[in-house]
Amino acid sequence: MAEADDELARRLADRDPEAFEQLYRRYAPAAYGVALRVLRDPTIAQEVAAESFLALWSAPEAYDASRGRFRSFFLSLVHHRAVDAVRREERLRERERRVNRAPLPDEDWSEAVVEEADLADRRREVREALAELPPDQREALELMYFKGYTQSRIAEERGIPLGTVKTRVHAAMRKLRERLA
Amino acid sequence: MSWDHERVEELLAGLALGGLDGDDRGLAERAIAEHLSECRRCRQTLDDYRAIAGDLALAAPPAVPPDLLGVRLSRTLAPSPSLGARRASWAMVGAAVVALGLLSGWNVMLTDRLGDAEVQQRWMAEAVATLGSPEAGVLSLEGEGQIHLLWAPEAERMYLVASGMSPLERGVYHVWLVNEEGWRSAGTFVPDEGVAMVPMDEEPGSFQEVVITHEETEDAPTPNPSPLAHGTVVQPTVAPATPSPTAGG
Numbered sequence: 531m532a533e534a535d536d537e538l539a540r541r542l543a544d545r546d547p548e549a550f551e552q553l554y555r556r557y558a559p560a561a562y563g564v565a566l567r568v569l570r571d572p573t574i575a576q577e578v579a580a581e582s583f584l585a586l587w588s589a590p591e592a593y594d595a596s597r598g599r600f601r602s603f604f605l606s607l608v609h610h611r612a613v614d615a616v617r618r619e620e621r622l623r624e625r626e627r628r629v630n631r632a633p634l635p636d637e638d639w640s641e642a643v644v645e646e647a648d649l650a651d652r653r654r655e656v657r658e659a660l661a662e663l664p665p666d667q668r669e670a671l672e673l674m675y676f677k678g679y680t681q682s683r684i685a686e687e688r689g690i691p692l693g694t695v696k697t698r699v700h701a702a703m704r705k706l707r708e709r710l711a
Numbered sequence: 712m713s714w715d716h717e718r719v720e721e722l723l724a725g726l727a728l729g730g731l732d733g734d735d736r737g738l739a740e741r742a743i744a745e746h747l748s749e750c751r752r753c754r755q756t757l758d759d760y761r762a763i764a765g766d767l768a769l770a771a772p773p774a775v776p777p778d779l780l781g782v783r784l785s786r787t788l789a790p791s792p793s794l795g796a797r798r799a800s801w802a803m804v805g806a807a808v809v810a811l812g813l814l815s816g817w818n819v820m821l822t823d824r825l826g827d828a829e830v831q832q833r834w835m836a837e838a839v840a841t842l843g844s845p846e847a848g849v850l851s852l853e854g855e856g857q858i859h860l861l862w863a864p865e866a867e868r869m870y871l872v873a874s875g876m877s878p879l880e881r882g883v884y885h886v887w888l889v890n891e892e893g894w895r896s897a898g899t900f901v902p903d904e905g906v907a908m909v910p911m912d913e914e915p916g917s918f919q920e921v922v923i924t925h926e927e928t929e930d931a932p933t934p935n936p937s938p939l940a941h942g943t944v945v946q947p948t949v950a951p952a953t954p955s956p957t958a959g960g
């Protein structure tokens with residue numbers, strides 16, 4: 531049976547490479563996947579994923595089990611680093627605009643990855659919860675999360691008041707909280 | 712300042728998603744410092760929103776990470792040099808013999824050719840001399856074909872020797888050297904009947920990884936994220952014997 535995240539995280543604090551390897555195998559596809567989705571550049575996505583795992587190895591004490599699940603903590607770490615990177619690399623936006631505005635094909639990557647059952651179940655729940663959001667709320671949330679847009683930028687690019695963006699994002703998070711928390 | 716729960720939660724939603732800028736970010740940080748320390752409801756909201764923000768990553772399709780990622784991370788957690796050296800010493804004997812045999816075969820192939828044959832034979836002679844050094848090092852890469860990196864402290868160059876490589880319809884095989892600062896190109900090659908040799912003006916201690924990729928062009932700025940072969944330098948290893956050039960057959 532797969533070892534629980536919290537036990538592996540505890541072993542990380544003892545500098546246990548085997549625990550690190552298990553966490554890597556468990557979360558590398560999700561970490562690389564979200565970095566790739568945000569950055570749309572395999573090389574930079576790989577850098578972000580590597581930095582995130584190395585940060586975990588260097589400072590495992592950053593995870594506080596009393597504040598939430600390891601999965602959320604680590605994927606949030608990866609996401610924040612990806613957003614920081616995409617904002618630094620503004621030229622990526624230009625490349626994306628020139629080369630490909632269409633969403634990346636989700637199913638092509640998903641089929642190649644075999645995940646543990648609970649992670650796959652949670653992935654399905656998250657996707658279903660997102661799909662149930664009203665389109666304007668979902669768009670605002672996805673622009674912020676997967677494109678690295680700030681609320682101000684969404685307001686500017688969509689031509690809507692900043693307050694409207696804030697309201698939509700908050701409403702979306704409330705619905706997700708009811709559904710997922 | 713009095714804080715309204717609704718307003719604070721709105722800020723926390725944007726903060727958890729990483730979407731605040733300017734004044735709102737400062738306001739959110741202030742709310743955390745001034746209000747959340749005393750408001751259990753908003754503390755719970757922040758924890759929940761952060762958990763959701765983490766799990767939203769799962770809405771992105773999972774992707775098989777490049778092998779290079781695992782290689783780089785495993786290097787960080789590499790076993791101690793003494794353990795690595797003990798393991799490598801036996802493996803290097805076989806690798807040295809195989810590499811010499813390879814070079815001999817290549818030599819035969821080149822006898823029927825003109826053009827670059829003279830240059831390549833000189834490389835081969837240097838590589839044989841390199842491997843003949845009592846302090847020669849050999850790194851055998853894992854993955855595509857049989858690829859060995861040869862070096863010796865007194866030699867001017869390192870040599871990469873490859874055999875059993877798949878023919879390429881287009882593009883080149885690219886040799887990358889990786890260290891803590893990133894990667895750099897060390898040359899490209901197109902195998903001749905599966906065999907190739909690449910002389911490299913590099914210092915053995917200046918990198919920890921050798922990675923072979925397939926690239927569309929010779930001037931690829933960054934490695935293809937899916938390497939075809941790779942090897943990790945544990946430490947310079949010593950070939951214990953000095954076999955003759957015909958020892959590998």
